[in-house]
Amino acid sequence: MKNRQIINVENLVVNEENPRFEAVSTEDDALYSILTDQRLGSGNKILNLARDIAAHGLNASELLIVSPIEGTGTYRVREGNRRVTAIKLSLFSELIPEDYRKLAPHFKELTDAMQAHRLIECCICDDEQEIRRLLLLRHGGESNGVGTVKWNSAQTTRFNEEGNPQTARALSLIRHLQEDYGQGDLWKAAAVIPPTNLGRLITTPEVRRLLNIGLTVNDAHYRGDHDELLLDVLLILKGKGVGAIYDKDARVRLVEEVAERVEPDGPRQARLPFDAAVDDGEEVPGESDGNGIDAEADEPRADADLRDESVLPDFQNVTQPQAVAEATEPQQSDAGDSDEVETGEDQSGETSAGGAIRRKPVSHSANKRMFGCKLRPKGAKSNDLYRAIEWIDQLYLGNVNDNTHLLPILGFSLRLLVETVAREYCQAQGKDPGPNAFTSFVKEAAKPAIKKKLDTSGRADMALASEWINENVPFESLLHNWAHGVLPVDRSSLVRQSELVALIINEVWT
Numbered sequence: 080m081k082n083r084q085i086i087n088v089e090n091l092v093v094n095e096e097n098p099r100f101e102a103v104s105t106e107d108d109a110l111y112s113i114l115t116d117q118r119l120g121s122g123n124k125i126l127n128l129a130r131d132i133a134a135h136g137l138n139a140s141e142l143l144i145v146s147p148i149e150g151t152g153t154y155r156v157r158e159g160n161r162r163v164t165a166i167k168l169s170l171f172s173e174l175i176p177e178d179y180r181k182l183a184p185h186f187k188e189l190t191d192a193m194q195a196h197r198l199i200e201c202c203i204c205d206d207e208q209e210i211r212r213l214l215l216l217r218h219g220g221e222s223n224g225v226g227t228v229k230w231n232s233a234q235t236t237r238f239n240e241e242g243n244p245q246t247a248r249a250l251s252l253i254r255h256l257q258e259d260y261g262q263g264d265l266w267k268a269a270a271v272i273p274p275t276n277l278g279r280l281i282t283t284p285e286v287r288r289l290l291n292i293g294l295t296v297n298d299a300h301y302r303g304d305h306d307e308l309l310l311d312v313l314l315i316l317k318g319k320g321v322g323a324i325y326d327k328d329a330r331v332r333l334v335e336e337v338a339e340r341v342e343p344d345g346p347r348q349a350r351l352p353f354d355a356a357v358d359d360g361e362e363v364p365g366e367s368d369g370n371g372i373d374a375e376a377d378e379p380r381a382d383a384d385l386r387d388e389s390v391l392p393d394f395q396n397v398t399q400p401q402a403v404a405e406a407t408e409p410q411q412s413d414a415g416d417s418d419e420v421e422t423g424e425d426q427s428g429e430t431s432a433g434g435a436i437r438r439k440p441v442s443h444s445a446n447k448r449m450f451g452c453k454l455r456p457k458g459a460k461s462n463d464l465y466r467a468i469e470w471i472d473q474l475y476l477g478n479v480n481d482n483t484h485l486l487p488i489l490g491f492s493l494r495l496l497v498e499t500v501a502r503e504y505c506q507a508q509g510k511d512p513g514p515n516a517f518t519s520f521v522k523e524a525a526k527p528a529i530k531k532k533l534d535t536s537g538r539a540d541m542a543l544a545s546e547w548i549n550e551n552v553p554f555e556s557l558l559h560n561w562a563h564g565v566l567p568v569d570r571s572s573l574v575r576q577s578e579l580v581a582l583i584i585n586e587v588w589t
Contacts, residue, residue: 081202081203081204081206081209082202082203083142083200083201083202083203084200084201084203085198085199085200085201086145086154086198086199086200086201087197087198087199088163088166088167088170088196088197088198088199089197090152090153090154091143091145091153091154091156091163091167091199091201092106092148092153092154092155092156093106093109093110093113093156093160093163093164093167094109094155094156094157094160095108095109097109097112097113097160098214098218099112099113099116099160100112100113100115100116107174107176109160110164110167110168110174110175110176111176111178111179113125113160113161113164114164114175114176114178114179114182117161118549119542119545119546119549122182122261122262123179123182124161125161125164125165125168126165126182126185126186126262127262128161128162128165129165129166129168129169129186129189129193130189130267130270130271131270132162132165132166132169132193132196133169133189133192133193133196133271134192134270134271134273136195136196137162137196137199138162141159141217142159142200142201142202143156143158143159143162143163143199143200143201143202144156144157144158144159144201144202144204144210144213144214145157145159145201145202145203145204146203146204146205146207146210147203147205154201154203157204157210157213157214158213158214158217159201163199166193166196166197166199168182168186169186169187169189169190169193170190170193170194170197172186172187172190244278244282244297245274245275245278245279245282246274246275246278247278247297248278248281248282248294248297248298248299249269249272249274249275249276249277249278249281249299250274251297251298251299251300252269252277252281252292252299252300252301253266253269253270253274253277255299255300255301256269256301257270257542258542258543258575259301259303261542264310265301265306265309265310265313268310268313268314268317269313271317272313272316272317273321275321276316276320276321276324277313277316279321279324279330280312280316280324280330281294281299283327283330283331285327285330285331285334286330286331286334287299289305289308289331289334289335289338290305290308290309290312290334291303291304291305305342307341307342308334308337308338308341308342311337311340311341312333312334312337315333315337316333447574448469448472448473448476448574449468449469449472449489449493449573449574449577449578450465450469450577450578450580450581451574451577451578451581452581452585454581454584454585454589455589456500456503456584456588456589457503457507457588457589458499458500458503458507458588460499460503461496461499461500461503461584461588464492464495464496464499465496465584467492468489468492468493468496471485471488471489471492472485472489475489486568486570486573487561487564487567487568489568489573490558490561490562490568490573491561491562491564493558493561493573493576493577493580494517494558494559494561494562495562496580497517497520497521497558497580497583498516498517500520500583500584500587500588501516501517501519501520501521501524502516503588504520504524504587504588505519505520517555518555521554521555524587525583525586525587526547526548528583528586528587529544529547529548529582529583529586530548532544532582532586533545533548543575543578543579544579544582547579552579554576554579557572557576558576561573
């Protein structure tokens with residue numbers, strides 16, 4: 080028997096025999112197991128899911144599958160336990176286990192919004208064989224096309240580019256905020272704003288320049304330095320909705336007014352030729368925000384196609400990796416601030432009319448440098464290899480379109496760098512590296528060091544590291560596949576994994 084029915088979440092029982100973890104005896108134990116299984120270094124995946132459901136509702140393409148519990152009027156959840164857990168803990172925070180009480184205030188924030196999602200459409204099935212077939216279709220892999228066939232990275236990118244650009248930009252910004260700042264106030268404020276509204280806000284170039292948001296096609300990335308300003312704007316947008324940003328003038332006026340209040344002495348950004356090279360997402364006439372409202376177009380800028388070659392390294396005249404590494408180091412200001420400063424100066428040192436513009440380095444993954452920081456590996460060989468990778472990476476960034484052949488070299492070299500560090504580390508410990516130095520180093524040195532840092536630092540900006548420690552990121556296998564040419568090297572993934580390599584080196588081998 081199989082039919083559909085609307086069921087109150089109170090009548091749904093989280094499965095005590097969920098395949099995600101060992102079988103338990105009560106629903107309370109099942110809730111505990113799910114929270115433990117879904118923990119992150121900077122939060123919990125169930126809380127993230129709850130926030131998404133509260134803002135956007137349940138995924139309409141995937142029904143819950145439940146089976147009736149005889150004689151009780153309740154139903155055991157067979158597919159959708161994470162979703163039911165997220166809704167239950169938001170509506171009934173007293174169910175949160177003691178070990179996770181620190182999450183209770185965050186779930187309580189969602190209670191009012193989650194009331195709209197307590198009635199859930201479910202597929203009721205009492206045939207165990209049919210339930211097993213349905214679960215295998217969902218979780219059992221492609222099965223030669225019978226199961227779910229996942230998109231590859233190229234297909235995902237194509238979908239994002241062909242979809243509503245405003246929505247894609249908003250989702251990109253939210254994702255980068257979580258990656259760069261963890262689940263802090265910025266991410267929480269942005270995540271609950273309808274993507275069409277957030278996308279409409281950042282589609283305007285003047286707004287992006289005031290908030291220091293970069294945009295390449297549909298990849299939007301906050302560059303930093305205006306956290307309070309950005310948060311204030313997001314909270315206003317959350318409270319007032321699309322009416323506050325209905326047209327371009329309203330959007331610009333909103334951000335300017337907040338900037339005058341929050342940053343009364345702050346500099347007003349002018350557009351640099353560098354922005355034209357990395358920020359090509361101008362507003363498009365007739366572009367819809369998904370609500371039938373067209374975004375206004377901006378007049379093309381006279382300098383839109385300018386490229387200031389003087390700000391780029393002369394790659395043809397680079398003779399050694401050291402030269403590139405030194406040339407690309409951020410310059411410190413007279414005040415000793417180590418943040419990168421773009422001054423608008425010419426080579427004579429005279430300041431242009433635009434004045435100084437302070438901001439963090441552009442960091443969207445298509446353009447930012449590997450590693451994300453300056454490394455100083457302890458060993459001579461790993462140091463040389465690191466500098467060589469930096470040099471190759473700068474060659475790639477000098478002409479991205481013509482230098483794609485360098486990506487596989489970078490992927491191979493990243494694996495080689497970790498291998499070299501592993502061997503140097505073993506030798507320093509008086510051990511024979513042997514043929515499995517990489518594996519033993521990662522297991523016995525790297526992971527314990529990173530886990531200790533996560534446990535003691537309380538930092539919320541180490542999402543990738545925490546996912547690796549929780550075995551949700553296939554770091555080792557990814558490097559292995561790149562090194563052996565099994566998997567194409569994706570630039571965004573390459574940069575992210577290099578940042579994890581940098582963290583390992585800084586913790587273990589600096």
